[in-house]
Amino acid sequence: MTLTEKAAEHVPRSARRRRTDPPWWFVLPAIALFAYVVLLPSGRGVYFAFTDWDGLSPDWSFVGLDNFSAMLDDPDALQAIRHTLLIAVAITVIQNGVGLLLALGVNTMIKSRNVLRVFLFAPAVVTPIVTAYLWRNLLGPDGAVNSLLAVVGLGSWQQDWLGDPQLALWSVVAVIVWQFAGYSMVIFLAGLQSIPKEIYEAAAMDGAGPVRRFWWIVRPLLAPAITINLMLSIIGGIKLFDQVYALTGGGPGHATDTISTLIYKDAFTLGEFGYSIALAVVLTIIVAIVSSGQYLVLARNERAAS
Amino acid sequence: MNRYRRRTLVLELVMVAVAAVIGFPVYVLINLAVRAPSDTGSPIRPTTSPTLSNFTDAWQQAGLGGALINSTLVTAVSVAVVLAVSSLAAYPLARITAAWSKGTFLLVMLGLVLPFQLAALPLYQTMRDLGLLGSIWALVLFYAGLQVPFTTFLYVGFLRSLPHEFEDAAAIDGCTPVQVFRYVVLPMLKPVTVTALVLNAVAVWNDFFTPLLYLSGGTQQTVPVALAGFFGQYVSDWNLVFAALLISIIPVLAVYFALQRSIINGFAGGLKG
Numbered sequence: 001m002t003l004t005e006k007a008a009e010h011v012p013r014s015a016r017r018r019r020t021d022p023p024w025w026f027v028l029p030a031i032a033l034f035a036y037v038v039l040l041p042s043g044r045g046v047y048f049a050f051t052d053w054d055g056l057s058p059d060w061s062f063v064g065l066d067n068f069s070a071m072l073d074d075p076d077a078l079q080a081i082r083h084t085l086l087i088a089v090a091i092t093v094i095q096n097g098v099g100l101l102l103a104l105g106v107n108t109m110i111k112s113r114n115v116l117r118v119f120l121f122a123p124a125v126v127t128p129i130v131t132a133y134l135w136r137n138l139l140g141p142d143g144a145v146n147s148l149l150a151v152v153g154l155g156s157w158q159q160d161w162l163g164d165p166q167l168a169l170w171s172v173v174a175v176i177v178w179q180f181a182g183y184s185m186v187i188f189l190a191g192l193q194s195i196p197k198e199i200y201e202a203a204a205m206d207g208a209g210p211v212r213r214f215w216w217i218v219r220p221l222l223a224p225a226i227t228i229n230l231m232l233s234i235i236g237g238i239k240l241f242d243q244v245y246a247l248t249g250g251g252p253g254h255a256t257d258t259i260s261t262l263i264y265k266d267a268f269t270l271g272e273f274g275y276s277i278a279l280a281v282v283l284t285i286i287v288a289i290v291s292s293g294q295y296l297v298l299a300r301n302e303r304a305a306s
Numbered sequence: 307m308n309r310y311r312r313r314t315l316v317l318e319l320v321m322v323a324v325a326a327v328i329g330f331p332v333y334v335l336i337n338l339a340v341r342a343p344s345d346t347g348s349p350i351r352p353t354t355s356p357t358l359s360n361f362t363d364a365w366q367q368a369g370l371g372g373a374l375i376n377s378t379l380v381t382a383v384s385v386a387v388v389l390a391v392s393s394l395a396a397y398p399l400a401r402i403t404a405a406w407s408k409g410t411f412l413l414v415m416l417g418l419v420l421p422f423q424l425a426a427l428p429l430y431q432t433m434r435d436l437g438l439l440g441s442i443w444a445l446v447l448f449y450a451g452l453q454v455p456f457t458t459f460l461y462v463g464f465l466r467s468l469p470h471e472f473e474d475a476a477a478i479d480g481c482t483p484v485q486v487f488r489y490v491v492l493p494m495l496k497p498v499t500v501t502a503l504v505l506n507a508v509a510v511w512n513d514f515f516t517p518l519l520y521l522s523g524g525t526q527q528t529v530p531v532a533l534a535g536f537f538g539q540y541v542s543d544w545n546l547v548f549a550a551l552l553i554s555i556i557p558v559l560a561v562y563f564a565l566q567r568s569i570i571n572g573f574a575g576g577l578k579g
Contacts (some may be wrong), residue, residue: 022398022483030395031455037451038417041425096540109310110318125562127512128532130551134335138542144334144349190574239421242514244309263423280424288419
C-alpha cells in the first residue's frame with residue numbers, strides 16, 4: 001500500500017464532509033457591497049464626528065470631543081434626544097397596545113375577520129410620507145378631524161393639532177400609531193393563531209375567565225410575537241425621520257425635532273457635517289444600548305415563559 | 307366557544323366601527339381629491355359634483371409618470387441584487403462552522419444595529435466622487451448594500467433549519483458548488499425569498515430620506531421625492547396634493563390587495579428568524 005492510499009483510507013469523517021462545503025468566496029459580493037456602502041462609511045462617520053469638517057472643503061482639523069461637548073450645551077440637541085426617546089416609548093406602548101386589541105378582536109369567530117385583517121394592515125404598506133401629508137391636512141385648523149369633532153358635538157375639543165407645541169409631538173405619535181397598529185396586529189395574530197385551541201378551552205372549562213386566560217395562557221405563549229413587535233417599534237421610533245419631516249418639519253419651533261431631523265438640518269442647511277455626524281453617533285449608541293438591553297431582557301422572559 | 311353568539315355580534319359591530327374610524331382618513335383623501343378647488347366646504351361633507359381634473363393636473367405637474375418608472379426601476383434592480391448576493395452569502399455562512407464564517411456573520415449582523423444615518427453622510431461624498439449624485443443608480447447601490455444584513459439574516463436563519471443531505475447528495479453526484487447552489491439550495495429557499503422580496507421591496511419603495519439626500523438637485527426623482535417637491539410647490543392647494551397622493555398609492559394598494567396573503571404572511575412570519 002502506498003502512502004497516498006494509506007492517507008486516503010484514514011480521511012476523517014469531518015474532512016470527507018468538507019467536500020460538499022460551499023466555497024468561502026460566495027460571501028464576497030455581499031460583503032463587498034455591505035462594506036462599501038455601510039461599514040466603511042460608518043467608520044469614516046465615526047472619525048468625522050471628531051472633526052470640524054463642513055462637508056465640502058478638502059481639509060478639516062481634528063477637534064477631539066468638541067462636537068460632543070457642544071451637544072451638551074445645545075438645548076436643541078438635548079431636546080431632540082428627549083423627543084426621540086419619548087416618541088419611541090410612546091409609539092411602542094400605544095401601537096402595540098392597539099395592535100394587540102385589534103389582534104384579539106380579529107382572532108375570534110366574527111364574520112368580517114379576514115376582510116378586517118387585510119383592511120387594517122393596509123396603511124402599513126403605504127408610503128409613510130404619503131400618510132404624513134394626508135394627516136397634515138386632516139389635523140390642520142380647518143381639517144377633517146376638527147370638522148368631525150364639530151359634527152359630533154365636541155366643537156370645544158378643536159385644536160391646531162400640529163401647530164400647538166404642546167400637542168404636536170403627540171399628533172406625530174398618533175399618526176404613526178394609525179399607520180402601524182395593523183402591522184403589530186398581524187404579528188400578534190400570527191402568534192395567537194399558533195396557540196392550540198385545546199389549551200384555551202381546557203382553561204375555560206376549569207373556570208378561568210377571559211382576563212385570567214389571557215394573562216396565564218395567551219401572554220406567555222405570545223412571548224416571541226411580543227419580542228418582535230417591541231424590537232420593531234422601538235428601533236423604528238428611534239430612527240424616525242420621514243413622518244416628522246413631512247408632518248411638522250420638526251416644528252413648531254423645535255417642538256417635534258428628533259435626532260434624525262436635526263442630523264438632516266445640521267448637515268444640509270447649516271453645513272455642520274462634523275456636528276451632524278456626532279449626532280448620528282449618539283443615535284447609533286442609543287440604538288445599540290436599547291436593542292442589546294431589550295434583547296437580553298426579552299430573551300430571559302422568553303426562556304422563563306417556555 | 308365556536309358558535310356565533312350575540313356577544314360575537316356585538317364584537318363584530320365594535321370591530322367594524324373601529325375599522326370605520328381607521329378608514330376615515332381614506333374617505334377624506336378620496337373626497338377631497340375629486341373636489342374642485344373652488345369648492346371650499348367642510349372636508350367631511352361628500353363632494354357634490356366630483357371632478358377628475360385634479361388627477362390630470364397633478365399627474366402632469368408632479369412628474370409622477372417619470373417618478374413611478376424610477377421607483378419601479380430602483381426597487382426592482384436593488385431588490386434583485388440584494389436577494390442574489392445575500393442568498394449566495396447565506397449558503398456558506400449557514401453551512402460552515404469555521405471561525406471565519408461565524409466572524410463574518412457577526413460582522414454582517416452589526417449592520418442590523420447601525421442606523422443608516424451614520425453612513426449616509428460620508429457616503430454622500432463617495433456618491434459625489436463617483437458622479438452618482440442626482441442619479442437613481444446612487445440609490446440602487448445604496449440599497450443593495452444597506453439591505454444585505456437583514457436579508458442575509460433571513461436567509462441564514464431559514465437555511466439552518468433545512469437539512470443539508472440534498473446538497474451532499476448533489477455534490478457526490480458530481481455537482482460543482484455553484485450547481486449545488488443553483489439547482490438545490492436556491493429552490494429550497496423559495497419561501498423565505500418571497501418574504502425577503504416583500505419586506506425589501508416595501509422598504510425601498512417607501513424610503514424618503516435616502517433619495518432626499520442623493521437625488522436633490524438632480525432631475526431624476528422617486529415617488530416620495532416627487533410628492534415632497536410637489537407639496538412644497540402647491541402647499542395650499544390641497545385638492546391637487548390629494549390627487550397626487552392618491553395616484554401614488556393606487557399602484558401600491560393594487561399590488562397589496564392582489565397579493566395580500568403573501569404580503570401579510572411575509573410581514574408576520576419573516577422576522578421569526
